[in-house]
Amino acid sequence: MDTQTGSVLYEAVASDVSALIHSGTLGPGDRVPSVRRLSRQKRVSISTVLQAYRLLENRGVIEARPQSGYYVRPRLRAAAEPAISDPPRGPRQVGVHDLVSRVLAAASDTRLVPLGAALPDHELMPAAKLQRMLSSVARRRPRSLTTYAVPPGRLELRRQIARLALDWGCNLTPDDVVVTHGCMEALNLCLRAVAKPGDIIALESPTYFGLLQIIESLGMRALEIPTHPRDGISLEALALACEREKVKACLVMPNVSNPLGSMMPDAAKKRLVQLLAAHGIPLIEDQVYGDLHFARAHPRAAKAYDRQGMVMLCSSFSKTLAPGFRVGWVAAGRYRAQVEKLKFVSSVGNPELLQLTIAEFLENGGYDHQLRSLRRAFSDRIGRTQHAVSGHFPAGTRVTSPSGGFVLWVELPQGADSLALYESAMREGISIAPGPMFSASDRYRNCLRLNCGCAWTPAIERAIARVGQLAQQQLGRSVARRGARPP
Amino acid sequence: MDTQTGSVLYEAVASDVSALIHSGTLGPGDRVPSVRRLSRQKRVSISTVLQAYRLLENRGVIEARPQSGYYVRPRLRAAAEPAISDPPRGPRQVGVHDLVSRVLAAASDTRLVPLGAALPDHELMPAAKLQRMLSSVARRRPRSLTTYAVPPGRLELRRQIARLALDWGCNLTPDDVVVTHGCMEALNLCLRAVAKPGDIIALESPTYFGLLQIIESLGMRALEIPTHPRDGISLEALALACEREKVKACLVMPNVSNPLGSMMPDAAKKRLVQLLAAHGIPLIEDQVYGDLHFARAHPRAAKAYDRQGMVMLCSSFSKTLAPGFRVGWVAAGRYRAQVEKLKFVSSVGNPELLQLTIAEFLENGGYDHQLRSLRRAFSDRIGRTQHAVSGHFPAGTRVTSPSGGFVLWVELPQGADSLALYESAMREGISIAPGPMFSASDRYRNCLRLNCGCAWTPAIERAIARVGQLAQQQLGRSVARRGARPP
Secondary structure (H helix, E strand, O other), X not given: OOHHHHHHHHHHHHHHHHHHHHOOOOOOOOEOOOHHHHHHHHOOOHHHHHHHHHHHHHOOOEEEEOOOEEEEOOOOOOOOOOOOOXXXXXXXXXXXXXXXXXXXXXXXXXXXXXXXXXXXXHHHOOHHHHHHHHHHHHHHOOHHHHOOOOOOOOHHHHHHHHHHHHOOOOOOOHHHEEEEEHHHHHHHHHHHHHOOOOOEEEEEEOOOHHHHHHHHHOOOEEEEEEEEOOOXXXXXXXXXXXXXXXXEEEEEOOEOOOOOOOXXXXXXXXXHHHHHHHHOOOEEEEOOOHHHEXXXXXXXXXXXXXXXXXXXXEEEOOOOOOOOOOEEEEEOHHHHHHHHHHHHHHHOOXXXXXXXXXXXXXXXXXXXHHHHHHHHHHHHHHHHHHHXXXXXXXXXXXXXXXXXXXXXXXXXXXXXXXXXXXXXXHHOOEEOEEHHHHOOOOOOOOEEEEEOOOOOOHHHHHHHHHHHHHHHHHHHHHHHHHHHOOO | OOHHHHHHHHHHHHHHHHHHXXXXXXOOOOEXXXXXXXXXXXXXXXXHHHXXXXXXXXOOOEEEEOOOEEEEOOOOOOOOOOOOOOOOOOOEEOOOHHHHHHHHHHHOOOOOEEOOOOOOOHHHOOHHHHHHHHHHHHXXXXXXXXXXXXXXXXXHHXXXXXXXXXXXXXXXXXXXXXXXXXXXXXXXXXXXXXXXXOOEEXXXXXXXXXXXHHHHHOOOEEEEEEEEOOOEEOHHHHHHHHHHOOEEEEEEOOEOOOOOOOEOOHHHHHHHHHHHHHHOOOEEEEOOOHHHEOOOOOOOOHHHHOOXXXXXXXXXXXXXXXXXXXXXXXXXXXXXXXXHHHHHHHHOOOOHHHHHHHHHHHHHOOHHHHHHHHHHHHHHHHHHHHHHHHHHOOOOOEEOOOOEOOEEEEEOOOOOOHHHHHHHHHHOOEEOEEHHHHOOOOOOOOEEEXXXXXXXXXXXXXXXXXXXXXXXXXXXXXXXXXHHOOO
């Protein structure tokens, strides 16, 4: 066994044990399987298990007790999860644009420590293989450079996407799929296909600011629905909202949401689809982080439960394979024709060269292997960041245990102000994403999102610690100010 | 001199003489310069001029008269130009979507003779050079594959675009430019930046159906302005419309319009900019065919006369260099920030690899040479198609003399029905673009647009002749039906 395979192997074992802990199978204080037993279960050598346990020990996930074995470390004081969100009841005009622009502008400044924007580490992408495949496609199929591409996109790619969707429990045909400029264009097209300016769109709270920006730019209104950091959107609250308000579409991330990292149980996805179908409301399913789930078994998409063609499944290869290609897609059910027309009108087709390269990679480039590496890396980075937050953020801070992806949602104690924290951090060369970006109703002032997509370095660790100190200082001042006020 | 250079040379000379005729410098019956004189003027050999004149003779553009020289052939009976258009006065909801979809679906069927969609011949694009440059960029800059691209786009490309714009009399900086997914996305962003659903957009009549589709998809209303087939939009009619209606934006193709091929005189462009600025109306300038002008000197863009930042200049490299790359751009003046935000929200950034490849081509790939080859080829194909239309279409047919590009607008005698003609032609494997696609007011029933972008082949020639015969038959029947009616 060569070193590289060995190194991948012990990390994989560590990641599996991490997953047991993340999922709650092993709780704080529980004994993890003995080295001998895990070696048997996983069919790996004793030394590989020892390496894995040492890695987890270094990350503060487990601890060795003399003559007894390894145990899951008790959660540090700050490691509790946030509670379900409580956004306001009515729909809102959205106005997050300027805040988001400032944060994004800062995020593309490479001198900053990038804890703000959610960007997957480019080092984790298979650049060399993509480059070889791309050059080969360009050589073999030069017409892909010189002919106009029109929707719905290359059949070769749509066929591969239909195959991938089988993993999600979806029976799609290539004809169901329209290729788009990334998931963002797909979401735009879906919203425009089913709703008009002024219409109400129900969505998770907190949610990805890009979705709020789309809704804002289309003149629609956002209706934020309470969302559990682990189980996703509240079906009870959504049902109530659908009765009270004229909801025109529902935009949800059932698998690996952003920023919470929640994942709806499959049964809840089914109920979500049924609930919306009963109200005649289309569901726009954003699955852009779905492939980065940490679960052992592949979760289903809500689309898998779609009997009436009312679920529009959107995703892309921007988080998992080729961020620079801007290749996304949508399977829009009964709205397919309308989406395809809007795609033509918005930007005609997608570069065929890039579509064909992705199709070849999916067919024989080892996409499964790529996904496994990403999941392992992100799970590791998430764990380290959680640990650092636990160690350095103020008492009472809560942090999510995401089901996948590479962001963490941090809830500071009441009184904290993430906008002020953002400014202080920026002055020290650190970018973060303050909570109000993720809401149309000025909620989450005491929250922030941390990007864990980058390689774990001392600089990242120091930056997280520093943000925690700044938050401590801020709360200290805040308490001091309150204390100084006359009663 | 090798054969290839020689062949390019006599075609260039023929093209120059054609341009003199197209522009009206030489009229029907005029004597063209003598062989000896032209040889002196152009500094080419006598035999090159003879080859050029023989080519023009074969194309039916000039004729030899014994002992006298070569003369511009009298126009055939059908060769008159259409008159200025006369669309209805008020704004219209647009509903061209379904017709356009049918025609476009037909256009992507490679078994058909493609006289419908306006597609530049892929054989005219520098596939081999693009492919080499692309592979080289991918090898040298692998991060362009694996990192997220965000607006406004790569500086290398924006710098080259600013240099190109100098030819159009525009002083742009790289900061003025936002890179987009083709010109279509640029036009969408501009319209969304300055107008809302329900707003009135003034534009040429007839105009490119894609613009009508954008307006339709955004819920805006189209106000069609009379347009001269040679001089472009009527400023008098536009001025009147701006006084009568609350025009929110004006979308015009001052250089090489589609479908008419008109080009506004530079003085008229200046007046257009001043007129709109006086009314506080932004001008969206679609220049996607501008680089394919047949003029000897480079025309100016309307943007060159923009003193208040109210002209939004849009173009792309899809018609001239790399149709498969989907790289367009916009210089949006005072609306730049808004356009950049909308770009992010609509589709994030553009693939950097493709941006960098185009930037390198513009810097040292011979873009000027590429443009000259295209102009020569299209001018030739336009001439041949005009000639074929003159020879085969019904008496009274009019056809444009475009200022550039690769489409012709054909006006059949009143009574002709281009929708029925489209159906008959489709049954014989020929696609055309019927006139009503180019209007929101069901005008141009007796018109059609012919794509001249393809290589001239016997199949193309036969197809044009056949469309002419079908039109003849239709008019014959139409006259017969009218004659058969009781008085």
